[in-house]
Amino acid sequence: MMTGQETEPSRRSFLDRLLKLSVFAWALSIVYPIFAYFKIPPEAESTPTNIAAAKINELQANQGKVFRFGNQPAILVKTPDGQWKAFSAVCTHLQCTVQYRNDLQKIWCACHNGIYDLNGANVAGPPPRPLQEFKVTTKGDDVFVSKA
């Protein structure tokens, strides 16, 4: 049989633990909503299937253009030999927006001097990966770009 003196400490330590737990739960109930509040709700990413990026005679050979592809910039290039090429314009290094340099005949990022060739491959500077390539089709007067 247990006497009152024996149960006293365990009851006390139980209450003590309960109190600590409830203080912790109380703190969590304040901190968690604040923390969660800072996380922006996920937005539906608009991935366009097919977008008219330019008119067919808008670009000369050895010229490029940055256009909006969903919520990201993309680049359309007419190569010196007249081919159409399209890539994501987001530099794989630190996400600056790239541009076409007709003097280099390459795609260039102004932020850290990253260079990509006309297949999107990273050929110089800090970019670690090639640019994502998109598919280009022409239909009538328009140049269409879609995810490959």
Add this chain to the structure above:
Amino acid sequence: MIAKMKSRLSDWVQERFHLSGLVEFAAKKKVPYFRGSFWYYFGGVSLFLFIVQVVTGILLLMYYQPGAKTAFESVHFIISKVQFGWLIRSIHSWSANLMVLSVFIHMFSVYFTKAFRRPRELTWYSGFVLFGLVLAFGFSGYLLPWNTLSYFATKVGTEITAVVPVVGEPIMQLLRAGNDVTTSTLTRFFGLHVAIFPAIFTVILSLHLLLIQVQGISEPESWSEYPEHKKKFIPFFPNFVLKDLLLWLIVLNVLAILAVFYPWELGQKADPFAPAPAGIKPEWYFLFMYQSLKYIPAKLWLFDGEVVGVLLFGVAGLLWFLVPMWDEKTPKGLRNKLINYAGILAVIFIIAMTILGVK
């Protein structure tokens, strides 16, 4: 008559605030006077520029509207339509830059005079946090006009946090309020810049200043062997305070000259769907980090060059923060020299990289 009123007023104040202790404290407070005393003033200059930032910042708040569609336009409105708006904005930008400079000088002078030593470690730690907050103020405030330079600087700056393994990506999303730099990022930076950072800054600054009052101003290292009579002091009040105020006045004049003759440019409105402009660079105080990252190759053995660079800066920053700890542990003979060499190396590195970055 006036004397009577004065004494009644002082009695009234004394009865309510018990200021006599404070007056006594101020009367006794003294500042070491020696060749290097000049460096003591940069803490005060930083404080003054912070006050300028608070005042001009609040004034800018009267017209500024966050949001990608309104931010640039409202700053343009401030500098073109509002009376003296150009001046307020120009002072805010210039004062921010001078404050960063002054904080840098203050920090390095405390480092080289070894004023961070026991019992002043907490002053150093709190000062370092304030330094970090000053840079965070600079980074967040830079985006608010929503111009091309600030847009890409923010894009690159936040992307760099994503480089850090494991925690980097969530931190970047937290900063950007999403995966990209958008109008949500602008709103978030605005909240940080005008509410969260000032609140934290005020608390830590109060602690920093309180510690200085409690512990008194640090004496130069060489004095430890001096007998008391060889040490020279000047009273804090009024001598040091008057000198401080004179310097504040000079700084205010420099600020006014810079703001009037070299008004801060607004630049072009940010266009997320335009290429980054040629010659893009971060603010000068981030330039040394930006420039050194350029020299690290894309791949270092198995790791991305960026990861190595960012982690190296992280470790260097941590060592700098913890200097009171490793200073204690260095062998006595080398004690001063090791700290000095590390500091000189840091200064040379920062200046050299900044110059290379400007070119």
